[in-house]
Amino acid sequence: MSQPPIAWTIAGSDSGGGAGIQADMAAMRAFGVHPCSVVSALTAQNSQTVTCIEAVSPAMFAAQLECLHADLPARAIKTGMLATAGQVSYLADYYTRCLGDVPLLVDPVAVSASGQPLAGEQVLDRIRSHLIPLAALVTPNIAELAILCGHAVDSDERLQQGAEQLLRLGAKAVLVKGGHAVWQGDQACDYFFSSQLSFKLIQPRQPTVHSHGTGCSMASAIAACLARGDLVEDAVVQANAYIAAGLSHAQPLGQGPGPVAHTQLPSPPHYFAKLVSLSPRASDVHSPAFEPVDTDNLGLYPIVDNTALLSELLRLGVQTIQLRIKEGSQLKIEAAVAEAVLLGRRYQARVFINDYWQFALKHKAYGVHLGQEDLQMADLQAIRRAGLRLGVSTHGYYELLNALALRPSYVALGHVFATPTKAMKSSPQGLQRLAHYTAIAEDMPTVAVGGINLDNAAKVKACGVGSIAVVRAVTDCINLAKQVEAFTDVIGR
Numbered sequence: 001m002s003q004p005p006i007a008w009t010i011a012g013s014d015s016g017g018g019a020g021i022q023a024d025m026a027a028m029r030a031f032g033v034h035p036c037s038v039v040s041a042l043t044a045q046n047s048q049t050v051t052c053i054e055a056v057s058p059a060m061f062a063a064q065l066e067c068l069h070a071d072l073p074a075r076a077i078k079t080g081m082l083a084t085a086g087q088v089s090y091l092a093d094y095y096t097r098c099l100g101d102v103p104l105l106v107d108p109v110a111v112s113a114s115g116q117p118l119a120g121e122q123v124l125d126r127i128r129s130h131l132i133p134l135a136a137l138v139t140p141n142i143a144e145l146a147i148l149c150g151h152a153v154d155s156d157e158r159l160q161q162g163a164e165q166l167l168r169l170g171a172k173a174v175l176v177k178g179g180h181a182v183w184q185g186d187q188a189c190d191y192f193f194s195s196q197l198s199f200k201l202i203q204p205r206q207p208t209v210h211s212h213g214t215g216c217s218m219a220s221a222i223a224a225c226l227a228r229g230d231l232v233e234d235a236v237v238q239a240n241a242y243i244a245a246g247l248s249h250a251q252p253l254g255q256g257p258g259p260v261a262h263t264q265l266p267s268p269p270h271y272f273a274k275l276v277s278l279s280p281r282a283s284d285v286h287s288p289a290f291e292p293v294d295t296d297n298l299g300l301y302p303i304v305d306n307t308a309l310l311s312e313l314l315r316l317g318v319q320t321i322q323l324r325i326k327e328g329s330q331l332k333i334e335a336a337v338a339e340a341v342l343l344g345r346r347y348q349a350r351v352f353i354n355d356y357w358q359f360a361l362k363h364k365a366y367g368v369h370l371g372q373e374d375l376q377m378a379d380l381q382a383i384r385r386a387g388l389r390l391g392v393s394t395h396g397y398y399e400l401l402n403a404l405a406l407r408p409s410y411v412a413l414g415h416v417f418a419t420p421t422k423a424m425k426s427s428p429q430g431l432q433r434l435a436h437y438t439a440i441a442e443d444m445p446t447v448a449v450g451g452i453n454l455d456n457a458a459k460v461k462a463c464g465v466g467s468i469a470v471v472r473a474v475t476d477c478i479n480l481a482k483q484v485e486a487f488t489d490v491i492g493r
């Protein structure tokens, strides 16, 4: 059996078990990650109060780090409560010397859930100057962001300004946990900013006071996903859903607010947030949906780079197909698009045009298929207005929520397995994630793509997808008619 990845939490102990190291370890375990801990301080704490805080000695702090480094190397490190400015400086120096390649998540814990300060001004100053510049992600709540950036955070604009200050300090990304953003009314939003991406995740505010430990648990869930190799934006989306499930299962324990529950990454789609892009070229979330496809199950979906093969496949009864040309003059590509559109009409099939949305618009194609980068360039309003269907590629949780927010005609989920057909930036997603993605997509038609052949097609279909897209399975087969027949038996037409 393969060993679980290791993540470290460097934080304070909460004797009440709801937050701090205790919550961190529960959240990391829930994501299948082995947690190691460096205890910065003991807190005598229950659901109502913190009565005593005692920092561990500098020698003990250093010894824990060295002991773990020697034998249990981390794939991600999360810091929570740090008790002294000396601990922060020591950690920043040790990290730079010994751990520099490991993603560092800094949760700048300032105040306990019961309202008592857990870090003095000096500690927060030191976090700002020494740790934030090293961080792959900083995860302040609204109050912590206000302290770190030195101004009130009382609107989306002020929040973004504060997050940008932390990015300027050197943090690669900032997630502001907006559970306390009162201006959001009955919504609870988390806000993510990096140099590449900015978005907010909107959840309905849950009517519970039992939220002790949500900040620690959220940061630790993200660190666990990073340890598993997820991109930071995918980690954030999963942790957000984990906390939504945790809040809905939270129970009272003690006289004060009970702890957030530790479940596992939830499957029910309602735990996954609505994503709203905050980038300047964000699509209008209030725009209507794209023209739907006329079936929930698009069936076998070959992707081809020439009209001869496209024509042959249509003749064999294929009903969904894509023209994906990556080379050639614009003149030749436009001619191929025009011919593919006509062939689609003749066979009454759904012909999608990859990338070349202007030609698709001009020749009135059935639909367009676009990747996430293509979405930035394309005139989505024009595609929508013209009634063309839109398929969107996704390669993880963030891209899936981003695509769903556009309300396209289908989402493609991939790449499921390794494939030599296309150089992929993402990792193979595998069957477990595929099943999870189809659950999150709910009623949206789905297409699985990447590395799919007749040997694995039935398992792919069992994940709940309505369609299977293939390149090599139709370009490299011996008998095309038999191949189409066999795939159709698995996934339909």
Ligand SMILES: Cc1ncc(COP(=O)(O)OP(=O)(O)O)c(N)n1
Residues within 6 Å of the ligand: 301, 303, 322, 324, 354, 355, 369, 370, 371, 372, 374, 391, 393, 412, 413, 414, 422, 447, 449, 469
């Ligand atoms: C059905 C389907 N799924 C995914 C892709 C990939 O599209 P994209 O991300 O735009 O990458 P390129 O195909 O342009 O390399 C697809 N074409 N079809």
Ligand SMILES: Cc1ncsc1CCOP(=O)(O)O
Residues within 6 Å of the ligand: 303, 414, 415, 418, 419, 420, 421, 422, 449, 450, 451, 452, 469, 470, 471, 472, 473
């Ligand atoms: C276009 C594309 N997008 C994601 S994987 C892929 C190629 C799939 O090719 P194959 O079916 O040969 O693995």
Ligand SMILES: [Mg+2]
Residues within 6 Å of the ligand: 354, 355, 369, 370, 371, 374
């Ligand atoms: Mg593309």
